[in-house]
Amino acid sequence: MTASRKVLIELVNVSKEYKVGEIRTTALKEVSFRICEGDLVAIMGPSGSGKTTLLNMVGLLDKPTHGKIFFEGRDVSRLSDKELAYLRNSKLGFVFQTFNLVNRLTVFENIEMPLIPKGVPRSIRAEMVKEALL
Numbered sequence: 001m002t003a004s005r006k007v008l009i010e011l012v013n014v015s016k017e018y019k020v021g022e023i024r025t026t027a028l029k030e031v032s033f034r035i036c037e038g039d040l041v042a043i044m045g046p047s048g049s050g051k052t053t054l055l056n057m058v059g060l061l062d063k064p065t066h067g068k069i070f071f072e073g074r075d076v077s078r079l080s081d082k083e084l085a086y087l088r089n090s091k092l093g094f095v096f097q098t099f100n101l102v103n104r105l106t107v108f109e110n111i112e113m114p115l116i117p118k119g120v121p122r123s124i125r126a127e128m129v130k131e132a133l134l
Contacts, residue, residue: 005037005039006036007034007035007036007073008036009034009035009069009070009071010033010035010069010070011031011032011034011057011058011067011068012067012069012070013031013032013066013068014030014032014064014067014069015028015029015031015064015065015066015067016050016053016064016065027050027053028050028054028057028064030066030067031054032067057069059092059094060084060087060088061088063078064077071087089117090118108133111129111132111133112125112126112128112129115128
């Protein structure tokens with residue numbers, strides 16, 4: 001018998017449509033799945049299959065046209081942008097394909113940057129960055 005694992009992200013019948021002028025494009029259609037604590041997930045598919053749109057939904061960067069997204073059991077599908085930003089800042093981390101580094105900052109400063117709005121004191125930030133660089 002296996003122990004129950006905490007569900008971190010759950011999508012229930014999530015669809016995403018984009019409309020440009022009169023043209024409507026469906027990027028995701030009724031996608032449902034869950035990611036539990038400890039899961040390793042790979043998203044694979046051909047170009048244009050909705051991988052980026054799906055990751056934007058899972059990462060709370062975009063909202064579904066239809067369906068619901070649950071984060072740690074809470075329906076976040078209709079939260080405000082400010083509430084979603086708080087969740088992303090406090091609970092999620094991203095490594096983008098292009099890294100999105102700030103060119104005028106040092107490597108140290110780029111790593112330190114997300115810790116500043118979280119209110120991490122300077123001395124602790126310095127230790128955290130040094131540890132991350134090891």
